[in-house]
Amino acid sequence: MPELPEVETVRRGLAQAMAGQRIVGLEVRRDGLRFPFPADFRQRLQGATLERFERRAKYILAYTDRRDALLIHLGMSGRFTILPPTGPAEGPTTFYYNQAQAQGSGAHDHVVFDLEDGTRVIYSDPRRFGLMDITPAEQAREHRLLRGIGVEPLGDDFTPSYLAERFRDKKAPLKAALLDQRIVAGLGNIYVCEALFRSGLSPERAAGSIVRSKGASPQVRALVANIRTVLEDAIAAGGSTLRDYAQVNGELGYFQHRFDVYDREGKPCPRPGCKGAVERIVQSGRSTFFCRTCQK
DNA sequence: AGCTCGACCTGCACGC
DNA sequence: TGCGTGCAGGTCGAGC
Numbered sequence: 001m002p003e004l005p006e007v008e009t010v011r012r013g014l015a016q017a018m019a020g021q022r023i024v025g026l027e028v029r030r031d032g033l034r035f036p037f038p039a040d041f042r043q044r045l046q047g048a049t050l051e052r053f054e055r056r057a058k059y060i061l062a063y064t065d066r067r068d069a070l071l072i073h074l075g076m077s078g079r080f081t082i083l084p085p086t087g088p089a090e091g092p093t094t095f096y097y098n099q100a101q102a103q104g105s106g107a108h109d110h111v112v113f114d115l116e117d118g119t120r121v122i123y124s125d126p127r128r129f130g131l132m133d134i135t136p137a138e139q140a141r142e143h144r145l146l147r148g149i150g151v152e153p154l155g156d157d158f159t160p161s162y163l164a165e166r167f168r169d170k171k172a173p174l175k176a177a178l179l180d181q182r183i184v185a186g187l188g189n190i191y192v193c194e195a196l197f198r199s200g201l202s203p204e205r206a207a208g209s210i211v212r213s214k215g216a217s218p219q220v221r222a223l224v225a226n227i228r229t230v231l232e233d234a235i236a237a238g239g240s241t242l243r244d245y246a247q248v249n250g251e252l253g254y255f256q257h258r259f260d261v262y263d264r265e266g267k268p269c270p271r272p273g274c275k276g277a278v279e280r281i282v283q284s285g286r287s288t289f290f291c292r293t294c295q296k
Numbered sequence: 297a298g299c300t301c302g303a304c305c306t307g308c309a310c311g312c
Numbered sequence: 313t314g315c316g317t318g319c320a321g322g323t324c325g326a327g328c
Contacts, residue, residue, distance in 0.1 A: 003321060034304075034323085058322075076322055077306075108306085127305045129322060145323095172299065181323080188321055262321090284300060287319085300328085310317085 002074040004153065004186030005231055007058045009238030010080055014060065015053040017082045017119055022049045025114030033110065034075060034131040044068055044134050057149045057185035061140055069140035075129025085118030150183045153227050158184065160216030160224050167220070170207040175283045177207035184227070190262045191230050193289045197261045198226040202295045203288045204281075261289040269294060 002010070026046045028037060038044075048064040055061070062070040072078075111123040111132065123132075135143050150166075151157040166183045177183060178192040187195070196203050199222045201210065210219040237257050260270045265280035269291040276293025 006321075073322080075305095076320070125305095126307065127320090127322095129305070170298090176299080179322095190321055285302085286322095298328105300326105302326085303324090304322105307320090309319085312315090 002058055002076075002078065003188035003191050003234075004055075004058060005191070005234035005238055007060060007074065007186070008055055008235050010074065011053050011055045011060050013082065014062070014080060014121070017084075018050045018062070018113070018115060018121060019052060020049070021115040021117060021119070023047065023113055024116050025112075027112040027114075029110050029112070032131075033078075033125060033128045034073075035133070037132060038134055041132070041134050045070065056141060056146055057152070057181060058188070059146060063137050063140075067137045068134050069137045071131070071133040071135055071140065071143060071145070072123075073131045073145075075125060075127060075131070077127040078123065078125040078130035081122045081124065083120040083122070085120075149181050149185045151185060153184050153186055153231060158224060158228070160221045163224055164211045164216040164220045167207040168211045172207055173204050173283060174201055174207050174210070175203035175288050178227075179284075179286075186231070187227065189286055189288075190259065191227075191234065193262045194259055195223065195227045195230045196295060197290060198230060199223045200295055202292070203283060203290050205296075261291065264289060 023045055024047070026042050028042050031037065044066065045064070045068075048066045048068065050070075051063045051065055053060060053062050058073060060072040062072065064070065106124075108124045108126040108128075109122050110125055110128070113121040113123075115121070123130075131145075133143070133145075140146075151162060163184075167177060170177055172180075174196060175192055178187050178195070179189070181187075193203070199219070201219060201223060210217055210223070234257060261278050264278045267278050268274075269276040269278060271291065271294050274291065274294050276291045278289055279292055281288050281290075
């Protein structure tokens with residue numbers, strides 16, 4: 001699922017449902033996801049109050065009143081489902097989580113949080129590429145998985161001169177360079193394709209080739225601007241969808257979004273006046289979608 | 297040092 | 313219907 005905009009949408013949804021609340025029950029149904037859960041994982045979270053939710057790259061950091069941070073990555077297929085209490089309409093202490101039953105499955109529900117107000121939050125992840133870890137809050141941003149990650153593309157440090165510096169002399173194709181989390185944090189396969197399309201840049205082109213000897217070229221500037229807007233647009237779409245969608249079935253993360261090129265192989269190029277078609281190629285083992293006519 | 301690729305998992309869409 | 317194949321929004325670490 002998740003690239004930066006989806007993770008940000010999930011972060012906001014979790015904060016809305018969980019911040020300020022105590023975890024009164026925590027069920028951990030397997031040994032781990034991508035990595036084993038720490039031995040004291042459950043003990044450190046059970047009874048703790050969740051204070052605030054941050055995002056770094058595609059990671060979510062949930063800080064507790066015990067000076068811990070719960071580190072979460074959704075991998076490819078991680079999802080959170082929020083089930084508001086539907087009781088106690090039918091009884092003083094009974095809460096019905098019938099939405100979960102309506103959705104069936106549950107086979108991949110790995111971690112279940114029960115909060116003091118009766119909300120239940122379920123993490124499910126069929127492929128189990130996601131991860132959760134618990135770490136002291138002060139060191140959370142220096143966690144081994146976060147150390148070395150590049151700048152936030154929506155932050156002040158993501159500038160044309162930064163990108164030019166990191167791309168200079170780089171022979172890897174633009175596609176691979178933008179997927180490299182050590183350079184820019186949070187881009188994934190979809191938004192790299194989309195940002196390159198908006199910029200009119202070929203994903204096959206060497207990253208260093210858009211850098212002028214002096215520094216940031218117009219192409220670098222355009223790419224930086226387009227990366228920002230493609231992410232902001234997606235967050236806006238997720239945010240607007242979040243309200244309705246989360247009310248319908250409690251799920252956070254996926255939302256309806258139109259892409260210009262991603263997963264549109266063979267379709268006409270959406271650029272007005274362009275006669276080209278969207279092409280699919282494979283770069284470092286992953287699909288790239290682009291229009292050869294307008295992306296140079 | 298920089299880059300590519302396999303590995304980690306399950307589910308789903310497709311063609312035969 | 314069943315089976316094999318290829319594909320999926322990520323990323324770590326081995327190996328060139």
